[in-house]
Amino acid sequence: MLNARLRCVAIILLLVPFVGHAQTQYRRAERFADSVLTRMTLEEKAGQLAQYRGHSGLTGPLVPEGGEADIRAGRVGSFLSVFGATYTCGLQRIAVNESRSHIPLLFASDVIHGFRTMFPVPLASASSWDPALVQRAARVSAIEATASGLHWTFAPMVDIARDPRWGRVVEGAGEDPYLGAAMAAAQVRGFQGQELSGMIRGDGSPADSSRLVPSDVMLATAKHFVAYGAAEGGRDYNVAEVSRPTLSDVYLPPFHAAAVAGTWSVMAAFNEIAGVPMHANRALIHDLLRGQWKWKGLLVSDYTGVMELIPHGVAADSAEAARLALRAGVDVDMVSGIYVSELPRLVRDSVVPLNDVDDAVRRILRAKYALGLFSDPYRFCDTTREKTQQLTPAHRALSRQLARESAVLLKNAPIGGTPVLPLSRSVGSLVVIGALAADARSMIGNWAAEGRANEAVTVLDGIRRAAGSGGVTYVRGADVTSDTSDIQHAVEAARDADAVVIVAGEREDQSAEASSRASIELPGMQEELIKRVSAVGKPVVLVLVNGRPLAIPWEAEHVPAILETWYLGSEMGTAVADLLFGDASPSGKLPVSVPRATGQVPIYYNHRNTGRPPTASEKYTSKYLDLPWTPLYPFGHGLSYTTFAYSNLRLSASRMHPRDSIIVSVDVANTGGREGDEVVQLYVQDVVASLTRPVKELRGFQRITLAAGGMRTMSFALGARDLAFTDHAGHLVIEPGVFRVFAGGSSESVLTGRFQLVSPRCAQWMIPAATPRFAWDAKGVSVPRTAAPTCREKARRVRLH
Numbered sequence: 001m002l003n004a005r006l007r008c009v010a011i012i013l014l015l016v017p018f019v020g021h022a023q024t025q026y027r028r029a030e031r032f033a034d035s036v037l038t039r040m041t042l043e044e045k046a047g048q049l050a051q052y053r054g055h056s057g058l059t060g061p062l063v064p065e066g067g068e069a070d071i072r073a074g075r076v077g078s079f080l081s082v083f084g085a086t087y088t089c090g091l092q093r094i095a096v097n098e099s100r101s102h103i104p105l106l107f108a109s110d111v112i113h114g115f116r117t118m119f120p121v122p123l124a125s126a127s128s129w130d131p132a133l134v135q136r137a138a139r140v141s142a143i144e145a146t147a148s149g150l151h152w153t154f155a156p157m158v159d160i161a162r163d164p165r166w167g168r169v170v171e172g173a174g175e176d177p178y179l180g181a182a183m184a185a186a187q188v189r190g191f192q193g194q195e196l197s198g199m200i201r202g203d204g205s206p207a208d209s210s211r212l213v214p215s216d217v218m219l220a221t222a223k224h225f226v227a228y229g230a231a232e233g234g235r236d237y238n239v240a241e242v243s244r245p246t247l248s249d250v251y252l253p254p255f256h257a258a259a260v261a262g263t264w265s266v267m268a269a270f271n272e273i274a275g276v277p278m279h280a281n282r283a284l285i286h287d288l289l290r291g292q293w294k295w296k297g298l299l300v301s302d303y304t305g306v307m308e309l310i311p312h313g314v315a316a317d318s319a320e321a322a323r324l325a326l327r328a329g330v331d332v333d334m335v336s337g338i339y340v341s342e343l344p345r346l347v348r349d350s351v352v353p354l355n356d357v358d359d360a361v362r363r364i365l366r367a368k369y370a371l372g373l374f375s376d377p378y379r380f381c382d383t384t385r386e387k388t389q390q391l392t393p394a395h396r397a398l399s400r401q402l403a404r405e406s407a408v409l410l411k412n413a414p415i416g417g418t419p420v421l422p423l424s425r426s427v428g429s430l431v432v433i434g435a436l437a438a439d440a441r442s443m444i445g446n447w448a449a450e451g452r453a454n455e456a457v458t459v460l461d462g463i464r465r466a467a468g469s470g471g472v473t474y475v476r477g478a479d480v481t482s483d484t485s486d487i488q489h490a491v492e493a494a495r496d497a498d499a500v501v502i503v504a505g506e507r508e509d510q511s512a513e514a515s516s517r518a519s520i521e522l523p524g525m526q527e528e529l530i531k532r533v534s535a536v537g538k539p540v541v542l543v544l545v546n547g548r549p550l551a552i553p554w555e556a557e558h559v560p561a562i563l564e565t566w567y568l569g570s571e572m573g574t575a576v577a578d579l580l581f582g583d584a585s586p587s588g589k590l591p592v593s594v595p596r597a598t599g600q601v602p603i604y605y606n607h608r609n610t611g612r613p614p615t616a617s618e619k620y621t622s623k624y625l626d627l628p629w630t631p632l633y634p635f636g637h638g639l640s641y642t643t644f645a646y647s648n649l650r651l652s653a654s655r656m657h658p659r660d661s662i663i664v665s666v667d668v669a670n671t672g673g674r675e676g677d678e679v680v681q682l683y684v685q686d687v688v689a690s691l692t693r694p695v696k697e698l699r700g701f702q703r704i705t706l707a708a709g710g711m712r713t714m715s716f717a718l719g720a721r722d723l724a725f726t727d728h729a730g731h732l733v734i735e736p737g738v739f740r741v742f743a744g745g746s747s748e749s750v751l752t753g754r755f756q757l758v759s760p761r762c763a764q765w766m767i768p769a770a771t772p773r774f775a776w777d778a779k780g781v782s783v784p785r786t787a788a789p790t791c792r793e794k795a796r797r798v799r800l801h
Contacts, residue, residue, distance in 0.1 A: 025211075025370065026199045026296075032374070033365035036103070037358055044074040044101050045361045046343040051108065051300070051334045054082035063091065071105065072098045075340055077364055078106035078152070078332065088149030089381040096377050104368055104377040108152035111191075111218075111449050112171060113137070115144035116390040117570050118444040118451035119399050120406040121547065122157060122183070124566035126173035126591040127638075128405035129679040130703050131186035131780045137402050138190025140395050143216045147385035148450070151371055152219040154267060154300075156187035158254035159224055163602040164592065165234025167515030170446065170547030170567075172229065174591030175604040175635065177250050178698040181257035181774040182782075184222060188261040191220040194778055197262025199370050200297055212372035215379040216389075219367060222258035224269035224302060226284060227251040231271060234601070236516050240271045245691060247273070248726035250606075252288075253773040259295045260772045264367055267300050268330055270308070277312045279305045285329035292769045298363040300332040301325065307336035318342055323352055331360040391455060396571055403568035403575030405677070409586035409639040410594075413560040420539050420561035422582025422641060423499060425468045431493045432460050432472060433533060434503035434526070435479035436545045445567030446512035446547065455570060459503050459543060462573025466581050473497065478529040480507050487529050494536040501580065502530055502559075503543045508567060511547025520598050521551050534558055543576060549594040556632055564590075582641060587677035587703070589638035589746065593631040600627065605635035605747040606694040636681050636698075636746035642672025642708065646744050649751040655758050658734050658765045658789050661719040662755055666743040668714055670706035679703050682716045683742040683750065684723065689735050690764070691727060696747055700782065714743075720789050721774070723757060724767055732767040734789060763796065765789035 037045070052070070054061040061082050063071075070076040071094045082088065088107050095105045113119045119137040120128075128134065138156075145153065160180055161169040173183040189197060195213045227247060230240035242251065255266065266289065269278040278284070279301055289295050306325040307318065315321035322342040325333070333339040346352040372379055412419045423430070436442055437460040440453040457465075464472045477490035494500045504526040509515065521527070531554065534540050541561040544550065555562060563586065568575055578584040595603045614623035623629040645668075652663035668680055682700035686693040700716035718741070724734045736759040744750030759765065768787045777783045 029366040029369040032369045033362040036365050042344045045357050046340050047075040048077035048361045048364045049339045050076050051078040051080055051332050053080040053335050060084045071095050074099050074101050081109050082107050083148040083150050085149050085381040085383040085386040089378050092377040104373040106151050107149055109150050110447055111141050111145045111153035112155045112447040114141050116450045117395040117399055120403050120568045121170050121445040123170045124406040126183050127408050127588040129589050130405055131182045133402050135186040135190040138187045142191045142218045144390045146216045146218050146380050147389045149381035154221045156184050158184040158222050159229035160251050161229035162604040163234040164520050164548040165516055166231055167511050170511040176698050177253040180254040184254040184258040185261040185776045188220045188258050188263045191218055193217040200264050201262045219264040221265035221267050222255050222263045223267035225266050228269035228271050234516050236514050237270045245726040256772045257774050259293050260775045264297045280324040280328050282328040298331045299329050301330050301334045303334055304336045306333045306338050326356050331363050399569050400571035400575050403571050404584045406588050408564040408588035410562040410564050410633055415539050423580050428498035429471045430499050431497040432474045432501045433477040433490045435476050437503035442508040443572040446508045457573035459573045459576050462577035466577035478525045480524045484525050491532050494533045494538055499539045501541045505544045505546035549592050551595050551597050553596045585641040585676045589636050589679045593635045594633040596632045606697050608692045634746055634748040640676040642674050642676035644678045645669045645671045646751050649743055649753050651755050655756050658720055661717050663715050663717055664741050665715040669711040673708050675707050677705050680714045685740040687738040734765045761795055762791035764793040766792040
């Protein structure tokens with residue numbers, strides 16, 4: 001009898017005619033999928049659309065009870081959270097040898113910010129403003145995960161989040177669609193590699209029919225489609241009320257960028273929009289995502305998302321839920337089993353068209369073909385790779401590098417004329433305070449895949465290793481609960497120390513899914529600990545460990561140095577010590593606005609003005625009685641151990657036509673005494689438009705390194721897509737008028753200029769709907785993918801009376 005590999009090759013030879021070099025890989029995948037479909041029963045087709053969750057066993061993750069029987073019967077197409085080189089190979093043998101259809105399985109898992117080597121959580125990675133480095137981290141994550149038999153990750157999460165009460169803010173890139181789109185595209189490229197991404201985009205280079213994509217790439221998933229981050233009240237799984245322009249201009253662009261980058265998969269969100277749950281939203285999935293955007297990948301439900309159409313109140317039973325989800329364009333039913341139990345009967349009763357089922361199955365088969373599983377089902381379960389390509393020194397070094405770039409120095413005030421940071425190794429006695437300093441599990445963050453706490457470097461360990469001959473004392477002080485038993489001990493230790501490092505914030509389980517918080521202040525008695533230790537009068541550094549922006553107004557006023565670190569992964573302690581002792585200079589910038597209190601949220605920099613914008617001198621304007629309206633720290637903020645000065649903002653022209661572009665340049669100088677990295681940021685504002693526009697919108701950024709005393713001119717091109725917005729009818733338009741530009745080191749620390757968009761004969765120009773708002777090339781460089789705009793509305797002559 002043929003072995004599994006030869007049997008799969010034989011099937012290909014029987015079913016697929018010879019394909020010439022000129023045909024793309026994706027076309028071959030399409031033809032192969034069509035040929036396989038003709039051999040499948042209706043029950044087998046429904047089985048391909050089913051994904052079941054594994055469970056933890058003594059030897060690792062296992063398929064659920066009865067899972068092997070489901071494989072033999074063709075009742076399952078993929079498994080969630082099942083991996084391991086040896087185990088997945090065994091399951092594949094059952095699928096290709098013992099099932100009637102011989103179709104290999106897909107193994108999926110949440111590889112969010114690393115597999116065995118843990119990188120900074122996505123919110124932290126976004127703080128690096130370094131898409132190229134984030135792409136390298138995703139590449140390593142794919143290498144490690146595929147070595148354990150995985151083919152598919154449910155990342156990146158590209159939800160825009162403006163409310164830090166929402167626990168899943170930690171999983172995304174923050175509040176801005178431009179930065180979010182850049183990070184989305186970078187992660188897709190990292191997980192999938194160029195060849196796999198090129199296949200789904202349809203621009204893959206012609207290749208020999210025997211050529212396979214590398215076995216260390218995996219399918220990426222842009223999630224959660226769409227506006228999940230707009231959950232009301234910051235409560236997970238809640239409804240989202242968003243206008244059409246806000247949906248199109250804020251929440252959709254990162255998904256479009258992921259589609260342009262070539263993501264093979266998109267996951268539906270738990271929320272509803274305008275009364276339609278996303279798992280039944282045909283207008284957004286079928287018409288927009290697959291129709292207007294021409295995206296050809298597979299759409300997976302979120303965990304039991306199809307079944308949840310029943311409590312949403314749009315489906316009376318599981319059969320109706322299956323019909324609505326499949327009609328909307330949901331291909332894979334994660335966990336609930338509804339497709340397997342309901343679709344065959346619904347098709348036979350002519351309730352669901354067979355073509356809809358076949359279309360969904362085709363997309364699954366194309367993905368399996370693209371990964372090379374029909375040629376070699378075992379290419380992703382290599383025990384040698386599993387032993388040698390996980391948690392390597394090179395992977396840990398990359399984690400440390402990204403962790404360094406992801407920390408944000410919020411404040412660094414002088415004491416005695418010298419900034420508190422960096423600390424000198426000759427500081428003498430140093431006391432480290434706070435339960436989180438020694439909490440290894442929190443270092444690697446949530447959604448830690450195969451990351452292990454005992455393989456992570458804690459902040460305490462990192463400081464001890466770096467402190468040299470200086471003495472380091474550790475006192476627990478207080479944890480994230482109401483415990484105060486060790487605060488007095490911490491105060492006494494601070495009196496005897498020359499400097500103090502307090503590590504405070506949230507445990508890793510206080511953010512992420514189902515971890516919304518009504519209060520975003522420091523939990524427990526940590527603020528009391530900080531106040532009492534600060535009263536001793538010693539230099540204090542506050543290291544924040546957290547998965548969301550925290551409201552820390554007292555600390556911002558009274559603690560001289562504050563370093564926001566989030567959860568930085570396996571090398572967190574090492575990277576934090578590098579920064580505290582000056583071996584590296586902080587260079588991260590905030591991807592979110594930090595509020596002064598929970599009562600300010602939602603708060604975000606790219607808000608619209610009102611008819612009465614806030615001013616301090618006028619009572620009847622939009623502000624609070626008891627709190628400033630501004631954030632505690634603005635979007636894009638982040639300090640360094642050197643200083644940067646911006647000057648000479650200039651534009652290549654004062655007037656611009658809608659089909660042209662304009663160059664904005666600014667000089668950036670390192671005015672401090674050491675080398676440092678700066679993130680140069682460009683913002684625009686449409687001053688007058690037919691709809692109200694944000695006060696600023698990020699439209700460019702670049703991380704640069706400058707030597708002490710060095711200077712560099714930075715230039716950004718602005719084109720039609722950068723000036724466009726979505727009108728109430730859903731059209732992407734640009735309108736003549738005055739535009740402001742802002743360039744600087746944060747959304748508030750900027751130089752300003754202006755130009756005029758001129759079009760004497762046209763009042764409004766329209767950009768084709770399929771045009772991505774933001775796009776990047778394979779190297780992560782922003783590219784003008786906008787098609788030429790066309791005149792939509794002729795200018796009207798206005799008579800003045």
